[in-house]
Amino acid sequence: MNPMIDEPLERLRAAARRTRELALNRAGTGLGHEDADDDVGTIGTDGALGFDPFPLLEALHRHGVQAVVIGQVAGIMHGSAELTGDLDLLWDGEPVHAPALAAAFMSVDARLSDETGAPMATHPDALLRPKVQFTAPGASGDCCTPALPWGDLRVREILGRAVTAHGPGGLEVHYVSREDLIRMRRAMGRPKDLRRAAELDGLA
Template sequence: MTPYQLLERAVRRTAEAVRGRTPTGRTHDDADDVVGTLATDGALDYDPRPLLASLHRAGAPVVIIGQVAGILHGSAELTGDLDLLWDGDPRHAPALAAGFATADAELADDDGRQVPCGPESFLLPKVTFEAPGATGDACTPALPWGSLRVADYLGRALRLESPDGWSVGYLRADDLIAMRRAVGRPKDLRRAAELEALLAEAR
C-alpha cells in the first residue's frame, strides 16, 4: 500500500473504532501515556487530510511527526491527533497562518491560552491547534528536544503524495524511532518497537 492508502485506511479504521462513542470532553491535552489520543474526542470525526491539503495550498513547509508519521510507515496503531514540525523561520509563518486559517483552525499556546491564527503565533516554539477533522501540535526546533537535532529531520523527510494533488513531508522511520525513544512514554516505546520490527522485516 502507498503511504496515502495507509492514511486513508487509518482514517476509516478510526471511524469504525469510535462509532457510537459519545463525546467525553477529553481533549488532545488529556491523552494518557498508554492509549494516546484515540481515547479522546479528537478521534471523533478524525480526518487530517483536509487540513494537510489546506497547508499544502498555502505553501506551508510542515512535516508530519508523531503517530500519523508512524501510520505512513505501516504502523497499525490508530491516533486521534496530528503533530507537525516546521523550521520556525519567520518567513514561513504567514503560510502556516494562512493554511490553518483556511481550515478554520483555532490556536492556543503551550499553556492553553487562545492565540490568534496569525503569523505572530507561529513564532512560538509550539502552538496547539483544533480544526475540523484534526487537533494537535505544530512545533519548531526551538522547542526543547533534548539531544535530538530535529532541524536535521526536516531536510531528509519523505513525501506523502495524495491523489488529489496535495503533498506533505513526513519523518523518516529512523528519525521517528529516535524521537519515540527520546520521549520514552509507554506508547512511544511500544510504537518505536513496532516500527523497528517493520523496518527489519522490510530489510
C-alpha cells in the first residue's frame, strides 16, 4: 500500500480499476445509474464504463465542499467486495454551501438533472433540491441533502459522524461511517441494500 494513501482510498482505487476492466469489453446497455437493477446495482449499467470517482472527489476537495460519500463507494471504502458504477453524495443542503458544490461540479464538466431526468443548469439553486442526479466524466450518481426522506434516520447526525480518508496532496474524502451506512442500507430495503448491509455487519 502507498504510505501516502489511507487504506480506504487504496480499496476504492483498486475497485474502480476492476470495474473498468470488467466493463472494458462489454457492450453498452443504454442504462444509466437511475436504471440500476435493485439486485445487481449499477455495476450492470453503463455507469461502470470508465468508472473513476477520483476526479470528482478531488474537485470537491479543491473547492472545500464537505460532501460525504454514501452508497456502495462508501461500502467499498469500508471493505465491501461488491463493485459499483456510481458515486452517491450527501451534503448539508445549506444555501451558503451550494456555490462551492456547483463550482466543483462545473470544474469537471458535470451535467445535472432532476429526479425525472430533465436537464438542469449547474447552478447553486438547482442543488438545493432534496436530490439531483449528476453525470460527469468518470462518475455519475445522486447528490442528496437531508431533506430527502430516509425513514426514521436523522441524516444531519449522520453527516456529523462521517469519517475522513486522506490521500496524496492533502486530499480528504469524507464518507459515511460503517454503522450509519448499515442503517441507511436497511432503511432503503432493496435486495442489494440488505445484502450489502449484512456484508458490512460481517466486517465489524
